Amino acid sequence: MTAQQSGRINFMTTLSPAQATADLAEFDRTTSRWGRLTMIAGLIISVAGPLYLVLFGNLGITSSQLWTAVAAVLGTFFIIWLVEPITYFPILGPAAMYQAFMIGNISNKLLPSVLVAQTSIGAKPGTERGNFAAVMAICGAAATHLLSLLVFVGILGTWLISVVPAGVTDVARFYVLPAVMGAVIVQAIISTKQLRPTLVAFAVVLVVQFALLPLVPGLAMVSTAISVIATVIIAWFARKEIQPAA
């Protein structure tokens, strides 16, 4: 504590290597244990709400309706779930992983915060300093984010929706999906910068939506999952091998 308060002294000289290793191991234990526990708590609470609605909402939902919907969602996004944690691990480090995947909006909010923090103290990603900077930056980003969500969405948004005329909210409700998707498609094309998978995806989707579905309408509920799996397979075989550096 005294060392911390004294500010700019180089701690590495005052700390024995054995003590440093022990301290880092302790940090790793604490963040692993509590990171996992809090993430599991977040997982349970986030599912508890809709589960309550389904079980006790008296809405007459059958379990087959429920599991069909879940299966269709799993079939569409399972590859992304598997890949994302592996992609972000090297930048975030183990401790911050448990924060990032609960706070969400990783690529558009947390990664920029982490990179700014690491740059401002001159820490490299993947080092201990980089990992500590990432943890603190995510805590800072979480503070900003929770506050703005509560104030602007929770309080102001709820008020806004109660005063906006019903005709306007009806249109927003009805057209918000194409509005989100139109933007997200363009963003995905530009950020992935992969011409071949993009063309394959468009071709596969057009075939599935406008040729396969009219023939077999029963496939509507799994059409996106079919497109995803077919695109991945075709894109893989149509891939451009990386040229060895000349």
Next chain:
Amino acid sequence: MTLTQLVEDGSSTNILSIANMPVLWACALGVFAVIILQSVIYIRAARKAAPAAGITGAELKTSFRSGAVAAIGPSLAVVLVAIALLALFGAPAVLVRIGLIGSAAYETGAANIAATTMDATLGGATYTQQVFAVAFFAMSIGGAMWMVTTLIATPLLKRGEHKLAKVNPLIMTVVPAAALLAAFISIGLGEIPKSGAHLITLLTAGVVMGLCLFLAKRLNRGWLREWGLGFAIVVALFVAYAAHTAGLGPVA
């Protein structure tokens, strides 16, 4: 449709009356509380081990502050998107799913896929309380999967990070890119047959997003990239309103 049916079988389209149930608000605030608790534990652990990591207390503070400041723009951008989705999902679901754990793209995508399995359209006449509950459940399970893979993968990655680097790097670029593109292109193009107004909305959002990303790069304005999604949605919704009032919406 009789009144009893309205109350009991979930066929009412008054989504917001069940989307704002106190239980759902309690769960949403519960997730907020868990994140705050986690942050406090992490900050205390980081302070304690800081000297061993070669980082000073002042640097920890700087990191926290830069993280907080850097998040202002992106957070407000998320807020704008979240508000646009309030009418569809209600505040508690939007706070947890779009604001926190997930993101607008995945969550609306998942909700749309879930609604399709029930022969319903998000936000349309078939978007009943029942469909909302199933969609909310399916997107929550979807979001939970990210946490499940994180819980499983993190300890594995910690042990064998180097092994993964040996995997053909193309698997880590081509496969996720293909999966991502196919999912969103499929959900997006699925909107086209619904009506002319849907097509116009989709195209408007795409053009505005493209413009934002282009200008962000051309003029070197990073904030345009963050706000692109929010701007695109808002502009597209204005155009949708005009197109809908002009009679381009679906024939009832």
